[in-house]
Amino acid sequence: MYRTTALAAALMATTSFAASAETLRWARAGDSLTLDPHAQNEGPTSALAHQIMEPLVMRDMTGAMVPALATEWAPSESDPNVWVFVLREGVTFHDGAAFDSEDVKFSLERAMTEDSDYKELLASVVEVRAPESHRIEIVTNGPNPIMPNNLTNMFMMDKGWAEANNAVKVQDYEGGEDTHAAKNANGTGPYRLVSREPDVKTVLTINENYWGKEEFPLQVTEIVYTPIQNAATRIAALLSGEVDFIQDVPVQDLERVAAADGLDLRTAPQNRVIFFGMNMGDADLENDNVDGKNPLSDVRVRRAMSMAINRDAIKQVVMRGQSQPAGMISPPFVNGWNEEMDSSSRTDVEGARALMSEAGYADGFSIQLDCPNDRYINDEGICQAAVGMLAQIGITVNLDAKPKAQHFPLINNYETDFYMLGWGVPTYDSEYIFNFLVHTKGEKYGSWNGTRFSNPELDEKIEALASETDLEMRNAMINEIWQVVQDEALYIPIHHQVLNWGMASNLDTIVAPDDTAKFKYFTLN
Amino acid sequence: MLAYVIRRVFHSIVVLLAVGLVAFSMFRFVGDPIDNMLGQERTQADIDRLRTQLGLDQPFAIQYWKFLSGAAEGNFGVSYRQGRPVSDIISERAPATLELAAVSGLFAILLGIGLGVFTAIRRNGIASNLIMTLSLVGVSLPTFLIGILLIYVFSVELDMLPSFGRGETVMVGYWSTGFLTKSGLVALILPAITLGLYQMTLIMRLVRSEMLEVLRQDYIRFARARGLRERVVNFRHALKNTLVPVITVTGLQLGSIIAFAIITETVFQWPGVGLLFINAIHFVDIPVMAAYLMLISVMFVTINLVVDLLYFAIDPRLRVDGRST
Numbered sequence: 001m002y003r004t005t006a007l008a009a010a011l012m013a014t015t016s017f018a019a020s021a022e023t024l025r026w027a028r029a030g031d032s033l034t035l036d037p038h039a040q041n042e043g044p045t046s047a048l049a050h051q052i053m054e055p056l057v058m059r060d061m062t063g064a065m066v067p068a069l070a071t072e073w074a075p076s077e078s079d080p081n082v083w084v085f086v087l088r089e090g091v092t093f094h095d096g097a098a099f100d101s102e103d104v105k106f107s108l109e110r111a112m113t114e115d116s117d118y119k120e121l122l123a124s125v126v127e128v129r130a131p132e133s134h135r136i137e138i139v140t141n142g143p144n145p146i147m148p149n150n151l152t153n154m155f156m157m158d159k160g161w162a163e164a165n166n167a168v169k170v171q172d173y174e175g176g177e178d179t180h181a182a183k184n185a186n187g188t189g190p191y192r193l194v195s196r197e198p199d200v201k202t203v204l205t206i207n208e209n210y211w212g213k214e215e216f217p218l219q220v221t222e223i224v225y226t227p228i229q230n231a232a233t234r235i236a237a238l239l240s241g242e243v244d245f246i247q248d249v250p251v252q253d254l255e256r257v258a259a260a261d262g263l264d265l266r267t268a269p270q271n272r273v274i275f276f277g278m279n280m281g282d283a284d285l286e287n288d289n290v291d292g293k294n295p296l297s298d299v300r301v302r303r304a305m306s307m308a309i310n311r312d313a314i315k316q317v318v319m320r321g322q323s324q325p326a327g328m329i330s331p332p333f334v335n336g337w338n339e340e341m342d343s344s345s346r347t348d349v350e351g352a353r354a355l356m357s358e359a360g361y362a363d364g365f366s367i368q369l370d371c372p373n374d375r376y377i378n379d380e381g382i383c384q385a386a387v388g389m390l391a392q393i394g395i396t397v398n399l400d401a402k403p404k405a406q407h408f409p410l411i412n413n414y415e416t417d418f419y420m421l422g423w424g425v426p427t428y429d430s431e432y433i434f435n436f437l438v439h440t441k442g443e444k445y446g447s448w449n450g451t452r453f454s455n456p457e458l459d460e461k462i463e464a465l466a467s468e469t470d471l472e473m474r475n476a477m478i479n480e481i482w483q484v485v486q487d488e489a490l491y492i493p494i495h496h497q498v499l500n501w502g503m504a505s506n507l508d509t510i511v512a513p514d515d516t517a518k519f520k521y522f523t524l525n
Numbered sequence: 526m527l528a529y530v531i532r533r534v535f536h537s538i539v540v541l542l543a544v545g546l547v548a549f550s551m552f553r554f555v556g557d558p559i560d561n562m563l564g565q566e567r568t569q570a571d572i573d574r575l576r577t578q579l580g581l582d583q584p585f586a587i588q589y590w591k592f593l594s595g596a597a598e599g600n601f602g603v604s605y606r607q608g609r610p611v612s613d614i615i616s617e618r619a620p621a622t623l624e625l626a627a628v629s630g631l632f633a634i635l636l637g638i639g640l641g642v643f644t645a646i647r648r649n650g651i652a653s654n655l656i657m658t659l660s661l662v663g664v665s666l667p668t669f670l671i672g673i674l675l676i677y678v679f680s681v682e683l684d685m686l687p688s689f690g691r692g693e694t695v696m697v698g699y700w701s702t703g704f705l706t707k708s709g710l711v712a713l714i715l716p717a718i719t720l721g722l723y724q725m726t727l728i729m730r731l732v733r734s735e736m737l738e739v740l741r742q743d744y745i746r747f748a749r750a751r752g753l754r755e756r757v758v759n760f761r762h763a764l765k766n767t768l769v770p771v772i773t774v775t776g777l778q779l780g781s782i783i784a785f786a787i788i789t790e791t792v793f794q795w796p797g798v799g800l801l802f803i804n805a806i807h808f809v810d811i812p813v814m815a816a817y818l819m820l821i822s823v824m825f826v827t828i829n830l831v832v833d834l835l836y837f838a839i840d841p842r843l844r845v846d847g848r849s850t
Contacts, residue, residue: 039608041565173605182609198609198614199796200690228794233688233794240684406554447567447569
């Protein structure tokens with residue numbers, strides 16, 4: 001019964017597809033929050049923006065850095081503090097205005113203002129210069145070897161359009177007035193905005209004057225984007241042929257989508273690693289039953305905890321095979337990742353017990369684990385599994401699972417001693433991980449480091465990464481820092497998340513590790 | 526009469542203020558919006574700056590006062606999630622919810638009264654018993670489950686009706702309506718049934734029991750004895766007299782149809798204020814949550830007031846009592 005109707009649905013879907021040419025109906029859980037390209041640095045927001053607007057350099061569907069609005073880039077030969085970008089010739093915005101270095105200067109300066117969500121990625125930028133119409137110079141406060149990595153989501157706006165429409169300022173939360181740029185867009189991208197109702201429907205159509213017409217497939221000519229929040233409804237819409245492409249396929253429905261006729265499932269590792277953090281710095285913990293001591297400050301205890309976690313069991317039981325066990329807190333695409341460290345985690349309950357008694361905790365202890373329940377794939381399930389696994393070495397874990405809006409403040413306010421966190425690396429470089437998760441927490445660095453770990457020597461090394469231009473030397477430093485992180489068992493890595501995209505069989509694409517579908521790469525057959 | 530109204534309006538305002546106060550004291554337990562608003566790369570300085578800018582570092586009483594003084598001028602602030610004025614967002618979303626509520630309310634009233642009368646007249650028929658048994662399902666199944674079941678049957682298996690959204694809408698002035706297009710009307714069917722089912726069964730059961738009560742009265746027997754046709758007896762004499770309590774309940778239920786639309790809207794991705802509210806909770810979008818809760822309580826208070834006044838108008842005995850006290 002089910003198969004035949006699914007087939008009928010698929011047939012109807014394909015016929016309607018043939019009739020309305022190359023429309024792709026796209027659904028995912030969340031909508032873009034705004035069209036203002038610098039207001040929200042957030043997945044669905046930049047995914048929509050990528051169809052309409054473009055950065056200087058971008059990531060293709062494999063995650064490799066490719067030219068977009070810049071054709072060449074390199075550090076200046078005369079001054080190591082300057083990056084030079086040569087801009088693409090003959091590019092126009094959707095309204096016909098020509099794209100030149102004044103627009104780049106304007107956009108970067110806009111992204112550096114206080115209300116921008118991208119200002120931290122440009123924190124090292126001192127000045128943006130536009131010496132020629134198609135040449136831009138970015139001056140940093142020291143050599144910055146990975147400057148281009150920070151620009152892959154930094155979208156370019158038309159200066160003239162922004163000035164004419166009162167959109168020079170990034171959208172903020174004061175004043176109570178609508179910003180023109182929040183609901184309208186004028187980019188250089190492969191698709192033009194036709195209409196948009198936030199949280200309801202966004203329609204895009206192909207940009208006939210796109211510079212990359214010869215270079216990209218561009219077979220999808222119209223995109224209808226409807227967020228569908230409820231996972232069951234999203235799957236139903238795909239099964240009934242009402243949408244052609246969905247992201248965020250829930251793991252319990254993967255087999256259904258894969259088995260349905262006319263539908264395909266594509267899977268790839270995501271740029272996101274899931275791990276546990278521990279308060280190792282405090283002298284005594286609030287949330288444990290050990291007086292006057294902090295069991296987590298002992299590296300043997302941290303190692304034992306990591307050894308008690310059976311990552312394969314979590315993969316099989318909690319994730320239904322949809323994860324990749326991890327041994328380091330870096331996704332596999334990132335510069336600095338290495339296979340040896342990532343496969344270093346092993347399950348050894350006996351060894352873990354021995355380590356625990358060596359550390360003086362043969363009888364274990366009890367501690368609270370804080371976990372989100374609406375942020376990562378099956379986050380609460382992973383934590384529940386960990387509770388059982390840690391019980392095997394005598395650690396009684398009280399699980400407290402909460403919505404993300406309540407969970408993350410615990411980490412930032414140092415109110416949790418044992419917590420789950422996930423991390424994606426938009427720059428594809430380890431420095432980003434160290435800056436936020438390893439460096440001592442302070443004004444500028446370590447803002448996501450809830451471990452209270454502090455090693456001034458290591459901090460110096462991390463800071464030095466920013467201006468080390470000898471890439472070989474820099475990679476050696478990265479490796480050294482990773483060595484310390486691993487030796488200290490600073491975090492307990494669990495796994496790399498796996499992404500699943502469900503789509504009509506006539507669509508073809510690979511899955512991008514950043515979960516950002518760039519439709520200009522999609523092909524139809 | 527006038528004194529009565531003034532007293533009721535005064536009560537209503539007190540209720541509204543209390544609702545707002547409770548709401549604001551609860552918001553801090555929903556979570557912290559700052560992390561949702563800033564990117565992963567935010568520093569401690571960014572967090573502090575935004576917290577001060579939004580006034581979230583102040584005690585909730587002051588936040589509440591700021592909200593009230595803004596609301597008094599018609600300014601509900603800017604949504605933390607969308608960065609747009611809350612009043613714009615709510616007025617964009619309200620038509621979807623109101624149209625859905627109207628259709629499911631109509632569905633509930635028409636079908637509820639019809640089936641109620643039917644099951645009362647044919648008290649022991651097989652059809653009546655079947656309807657009564659099925660109505661238990663309507664009362665006891667949770668809304669989201671009914672919605673998912675309907676989607677599974679009518680969208681996935683039968684491929685007859687859309688599983689999500691409002692279809693094509695047409696702008697009539699500031700009002701976006703789905704009544705004028707075929708896809709808009711078709712899209713209303715499943716959500717309206719899901720939302721109205723509970724109310725429908727409730728009205729049906731109420732009408733049935735009232736009707737059974739009335740049919741036992743002497744004047745019905747006299748009417749029958751006079752040789753009046755069965756239809757006239759049932760509808761002109763019996764049904765009319767069952768309607769007073771039905772109007773009360775229906776009026777109050779209209780409010781809950783709009784408020785309960787949250788679940789139906791989430792299941793069907795219906796772009797109304799309920800879905801907006803759910804998103805606001807996930808994001809801790811305090812201005813939207815506050816405005817929504819205030820609007821819902823204004824609505825309930827107004828409906829209550831109107832129902833009270835209607836009662837006053839319909840039932841002459843109340844009027845006499847009201848005058849004598």
